[in-house]
Every structure is written in C-alpha cells, then in structure tokens.
Amino acid sequence: MKLIAENRGTVILDACHLVASGGEGSVYAKGGEAYKLYHQPRDLSEKIRLLQAFAHPGVVHPRGALRDEQGGFVGYWMERRHGTSLPNLFAEAWRKANHFGAAETTKTVLAMREIVSFAHSRQALLVDANEFNWLVDGTTPWVIDIDSWQVGPYQASALMPSIRDWSATEFSEYTDWFAWGIVTFQIFIGIHPYKGIHPAFGRGKLVERMIANASIFDAGVRLNSAVRSLDEVPTRLREWYRATFQEGVRTLPPATLDDTGLASPGYRRTYHGDAVVSVTQLSSPLPPAAGFPATYVAHDRMLRIGGRLFAVVNDSDRGLIELDEAGIVRTSWPVMANATVFFRTAGLSNYLGQPYLLTVADQVNIFPAAFLRAQKILDVFSDNGIFAIVLAQDPRTALVSRYLCRLEAGQWRAIEQEHTEETFINAASTGSGIVGYIPGNGELRVYSSKTFAQHQVQSAAVKAEMILEQLNGQIVFRSGGLMYRLQVSARGA
Template sequence: MARKGAINVLLDGRGGVTLRESDYITTGGEGSIYKTGQTVVKLYTDPNKMARDGMPEKVKMLARLQHPGIVAPHGLVLDDSRKPIGFYMPFVVGEPMSRVFVSDYRSRTGFGEWDAVAVTQCMFDIVAYAHTQQVLLVDANELNWLVHFTKGNAASASVIDVDSWAIGRWPATVIMPSIRDWSAKAFSPETDWFAWGIVAFQVFTGIHPFKGRIEGYKPGDLVRRMKDNASVFDQRAKLPLSVRDFSCIPGPLLDWFQATFQLGKRGTPPAPTVMGKPAKAAQVMRAVTTAAGGALVFEKLFARTGDPVTRIWANGAVRLASGELCDLETGMSIAYQMPADAEVIKVPEGWVISLPTSTEIVFAHIPYEVVGGVGGRRLAEQPLLPLRRIFRAGKTLFGVTDRQLIELELNDVGRPRMIMDRRWNMLVGATTWLDDVAVTNALGNAFVVLPHAGGISQIRVAELDGKTVVAGKACGRFAAFTVVDKQGVYGKVELTFDKTFTRYQAWVGPADGPELNMAILPRGVVATITDDFEITIFVPTTGTVNKVRDTGVSTAMKLAAWSERIVYILDGAVWQMRMAP
C-alpha cells in the first residue's frame, strides 16, 4: 500500500522533492508510483528490497539502456538518511496496449490497420534492441506496453516496468500466465518473442491467439490450450464475429503466428513492416447457430456513404470518421472537424462541445437554430482554471484540474461562457476516466466515481482492488467494468447501487477479453452481447433477465443507448434494435 501524507525524497543527481498524496498514481505488486512534474517516482513497498536484491546496481545498469521506447530508470530515489528506497524515470503519456485490442476504441479514435503495423513494429524494435544489450523483457504483457496515438500522427509504443527485466545477475521472477511460453524450461529471447507475439496478435485481431471456442475445452482453459497448441488456427476453433479478419496481418508475420501458436515452432518473427502474402491463408471458422430469426426487429437509422459512424452519444449526437457531428433525430450536421476525444452535451440553448487542442480545451456552442447550416459555431469563454481534461457523464461536462473535478455549465447571457459550479476533491492522477464513470485507485483502494442528479458519489468498491480497469460504462444506478488481473485473466464487474449511492450489489464473472459491449438505458434496462446470435436484456434493480436468440445478433454490433432506445453501430451505420411485435 502507498504511504500516506507527504514524503520527502532525494532524486540522486537531481535534488530533493516532496511527494504528496495528489501526486499518487497507482500501487503495483512491488511498489507505489508517483508523478511529480515530468518525472515518475517508484517507491518499493518493502524497504529492504533495494539492499537485499542489489537494486542500486541493477538500476544503474538499466539506466544505460538508450532507446526512446524504453521507460528505463534514470537514477535512484533516496530517503532522508540517503538510503535507496526506489528509483525515478521520465513520465510518458500513453494508454495500456489492451485499449487498441477493442474495436470500439479503434473506431472512435481512427486507429487503423497501418497503425497496428506501426505499433507492433515499435514493440518489435524495442525487443530486438533489448536483446542486443543482453536483456530479457520476460513479462512484457499488454499492461506493460503503452500505445501513443493521436489521429494524423504515427502510432508508437513504449514499455514500462523495466525494473523487472532480466539483466546481468538479476533473473526475472514473474510473468503473466497468458503470455508465457509453457513449452520453455527457462526464459530466453525465444520466450520474449512468444510473449511479443501474443500481444501483437491481439493488436491486429482483437483476440488472444488461444481464445475462441474449441470443443473439449472450457472458456477458462487458457493455459491448457497454450500447452496443447490449440490456437485460433486450429481447424476446430470457432471465433466470434467481432474478431478482426486475419487478412489485416502482414503475410510473413501471419505465417509466423501460425507456426508459433499452432505448430509449436519458436524463433525470431519477421518485422511487421515486412509485407507479402502468407504462404498459406489462415482458415477462420465463425460461430454457427441453430437460432431462428424474427425475434427482433432491426431498423437502419442513419448512414453516410464513405463516412462511417464512429461514436454515438445518448443525447442523439453521432460522430463520423471525417469528424462531422450529426443529430440522429434530424440527420442534420451539427459541426465539422470534431476531434475523436471531443465530448458533446445537449443544453436548452443548443449543443455544447468540448474541443481538446494541444495547448488547451476550447468549448463551442451551437444554437439549435443554426444546426444544419454552415458556421454558427460560437466559442465560449473558458473557465478560469486550467483544465487537464474533460469528463462527460450523462448530460453534464466536468473539468478535471490537478486536484479537483469541477461541474461546468453554459451561461448564454450575452457572450456564451463556461462557468464553474460544484467541485469535488480527487486523486486525479490515480483516476481512470471511462464512459459516464471513473475509477480512482486511492492508495491501493478502488473507488467508483459516479455522477448523478445529486452530485458525485465516490463509492468504495473492493471488487475492483488489484485489478486494472480496461473499460467501463454507467447510467443511473448501474455501472459495469471489464478488468484484468495480474494473471492476465479478464473479468467483468457489474454494480447496482441503492438510491443513496452508498451501498451496492455486485456481480463478478468471466470475460473473454477487454470489450464491454453494452447499452444502459436511463430507465434501468441493460442490453449486452457477449456471444453471437444472442442478446441479454436485464433490469439490475429487479433481477429480471431475458435472453433473446436471433440470427441477426452478432458481437460485431457495437451497442449504445440513444435516450431510451437500444441502438448499435454495424458496418459504419446506426441501427435500432427492438423486440418484434
């Protein structure tokens, strides 16, 4: 657990700094992470680890690694008595690599096939460089890789948790089971490439190479399937319709994936940028069903030729790949050139859009009377405090500062301006921001940050302790999350809160991966698709559950809510789903 209160430390070669609780980011298996300026400090939980394991010498060796993608230690952290208690390193901005596994994230941000090539090539170069320095990464799982991506710029990757690498006389002792080469008796460059391949394959396809369904194996039999080479390339494997086609993988690399995961061969892979046709095309079997059609009605609501929809807001706004923002109700254009991370709310005076730029967050107000025309956007005066980001929940925009969450409102008297209303203190650096909900790791304890009509509740949720939250959604008194634990096992946590938002009932279950394909309606109805040909509709507050089988349902549908309607994105169009009469 992280230490409470301010901590005075000395950064060797840099000078003294004070670490405050507001600088806290997270706690891992061996220590706690703090961010001060553009520097990250890791303090080990065990005060004797540095001396016992010879960490000062190891940190100095790791500091010699000179690669822009390796977030290596820069020096030791000392306490008041000049005893080493950790190390410091540069701060890098990035997302866990598991985010780009998810098709919804890719469509929202514009992350495409060539970006997957660029990211995996960066990962490839990092592993290759480490091997030239006689270093093994060993546990380079999807949580230790960060992706850096903004539309219009080249995607890249970096690797963290470098202090766990095997170097010199220091062996690696921990590895996530889901990336381990179970056929190997010792860690080696070949086991590193196997682990690289596990993560890279998911970047391309969205599925772990030993997931999908094979008769005779249970959903939790991941390690058994890895030992048996029973991969997605097995002729018996049946994959969800949401899995991206294997043709997105460069041919030589696809050949290596098949040889490695299905035939048990080992070796250095070809670089992802090496193009060509595969020697043998992979045969992908999709799930089949005995379900009949007709239980549901599917109605196309909106489509724009050559410009697919990438996101739906519950207020009826949709963003297209071009950046155009449209109103589902009227089909008219609201605005143009909206960045992928823009947020949109509907107010009595029109639409309010937050527009992050490289230097600030700009707010635009579009009155209803100008929707559908060209121009009409009015920039609103900014809040007085500098904002780190915007968090949207339901019909409200919140500004995030270094230490607070601030409710924002549009004042349209005269010149439009964004004014600050209620405020809540938070550990901002330790918070993961999701759809309509956030999760704070407060010194090792997880709190769900849930906005509602009465304000914001920060509810202690022990079921999320020790987990990395990958995706989350909320509406009303219900919130759901996909998480991954330290063993690489994905799961789902669903929470139903009482009317006071102080108590909750939890459901915890398995998940095939990081995707959270769910729509939550304001009246309390939830729809989710986890298997092809079946949608589950339930009411958390009453326990009512209805599973509807229909051949028209697939995991490729990306569910969303539009007011009280269940809608989804499929092939770039917006559709509505409802029960047949």
C-alpha cells in the first residue's frame, strides 16, 4: 500500500508492518514511524493539524496527515515508541522482575501528571486516557491515541466505563483528573480503587460502586493479600485518592509529594509446610538469571518464551527466529512480530482484528482464539502447546476474566471462564505436564496440561504473594534473596 505522509513523503506499507487493528482503524509501524489508518476515514485533517501542535516528550502526537495516491485523507503518522503497556506496572510479577518499586512508581505517576497538565494548558481534554492508552519505558510514560482527545470544535465520545466520572454530566479537566487517579492508583496498589469485596455489592458491580463512592477506602472492603499496601502511596496523594474515590471530592491532585511511600515490600512471612504442600529452601544466593548470547542475526530485540531463545524482527513476515544458547539460528517462524505481544510463556497476535495465541512446544504454533476478539489481553500462560490460561479485560464493562483454554482441532476454545481481580497469571510449569497456579485468593491450583485434570489445594504454606517460576523442572518462588521449591504431594495433586 502506497501512501503520502505529510511532512515526510511517500511510504509503502506491507502486511508485516501491521501492529493492531480495531474498530476505528489499523496501526502500522515501519522503522521509526507509526501510521494510523482509519477504516472509514472522514476528513479529520484539521483536527490532526491542531494536534500537531502538542509537541511534548510524553505525548505521541501526529506529525502529519496520511493521504492515498488520489489525495484523500486516510489517517496520520507519528513517531514510533517502544514501551510496555501500563497494565504491566500493576502486576507484582512484572514489578519484581523489572525492579520497579515505590520510588519508580512515584516518578512515573508524577510524569503522567505533568503530561495531563500539559494537555490542559493547551485547552485539550484527554477524556479516555485509560490504562491501555499509555506506554512506559523505565519511568518515562507516553500517552498515545491522542486523536481521541477533545480539542477545538472536535468533541470526544468514547470512554471506558472504568475511568468515567459518573458524577459528571460533561467532560472537564476534573473528569480527566478522576481518570488519571483511577489509572495511577492501580500502579501503586495493583487494583482498581472500586474493586475488592464490598459487603453491600456483588462481584462485578464496578459501575454501581463508582456511582456510590464505595471504594477500597471503605473499612468493610476485603482485599486479597496480593494487593499492595496503601502505605506505599505518598501521604498527600493517598489523601487525595481517598477524597476523590470515597468522598466524591473533585480537586487537582498534588503537584509535589512529601514522601515516596514505603520501600517495595518483600515477602513478610516465613513459610512452613504441612501435610499437603511443602516449601523447601533451594539456594543462597539466587542463581544468576540467564542472559542473551551474542549473535550475528539482525534483530530488534531478544526474548525467551517458555525457556527458549528467540530473536524478534519487527518488519518481517518471519519475525521470530529461534536461536540456540550459542546464538546460532535453529529456524525461523512466520510470525508478524509487529502485531504480537509476547509474554513469559506465550504470545498474542492481533491480525486484522482477529486474535491468535502463539505457543511454544515442539514447534511454534499460532492458532485463532475467536473468543478473545475485542478484548484487552493482560497476560497469557501456556504449557505443552495445548493448555493456556488467559487474563483478558472487556473494555465495555472493565470486567477481567480468566479463561482456561484448550487447543482443539486448530482452534483455541475457552473451557472455563471466571471473573477475577488479578492483573497477571501467577503460574509455572514443571515442564513435564504439571502446572502450579496461585490466583489472587491465595489458594493453589494444580493442573495437568495434558489431561486438564485440576485440583484445588488449601494450605497455610501457600500465600498469594509467592511469585511462581520454573527452575530445572521444579516450581519455585523467591523470597528475601533466597529461592524456595513448592512441592505438592500426591494427596494434594
């Protein structure tokens, strides 16, 4: 496809450059630029011209309009940014792996505050700055999809219900700050401020609780032990959160913070075994993490999926190259890397609006998962090529579901669905068909990834804050600089 990029020139985009496709349009990336093409373009060239003036290091703003060869408006182009999706920062496993604690959270949140203030200083409203419209690299945030902003005569309409200020009758700077508060609260605590178990509301009643100001600051709300402490939030900001979410007060958040909360909590308990589950110290200190070998293969980045080593090539129709531990090519796989999000043990491709799960067994497999269409994927765990657990959020309701999935006749099918408040899948495999999984309630679930048999184990030795990993065919977790093995007896498994 040949396009004319204003202020840049001619650009040719192929299928391998596709990043994502949604209801409004498709995003492509090539080199250092990204391109958004609308499915049903109307001439928004004047709005794009207005948004070009929003030059700020934290704003991925349009650099010019995109036109087809006949001169018709079809979209816009912008600089390409590489970062992690903001929901990753909610998850304790990601935070521990990336050494992201209270100080890093505070720095990121203040930078996000400055970006919102910048937009307001230019008489714009973000309106739908939900967690999926932010990227973060280290502690540097970027806001994306700013073509949805309310600016000049162009009114905004789309808004995720989970960040909407239900007390407001129109969009304003205060509704933006409410949305900012919802999103940043989750970076600190790991959970939406209107989740947890409230005695007066059933599960899934998020909007009803938002309308009633029934937040987690209510003393009657019960939270699982994986939720981080409110003490991690700097005092001034914590009081602003309380006033906003529990009392319905609308003010600007504090511009400076008096402290940075507590240090990131480590494990605060000593683990003791019982008749079903045993916890055994394995090492002191921890074994070194596996690094990446040198390789002469041209690539954009390297990663491990399910313990195997891959080089990722973004602008290619064979975007996943498997390497051995010496960096020598084993084989390549037909993966559109631009359109794929990689997790610890699997990947999720969104190609022309259709979701595909990528799993690693004897080979790399990519099969459709139609039940995930239009959902926001938070995490994927896979084992044995046919077993997967998927965490996905419905953007229409903000409800998060956990799916237990099985590959059948070339299609991924959900055999169980359960609403949850988890932000990541705390699971690990032995590598021989046994999967251990600890959901947010702290129980241990043991699955056979071959037969899909499952058992639930209640044990005082199991805590929600144990982050599970695989090491040499064992399920382990880390605590206090040491590593422990989690072992389930025959009676428990």
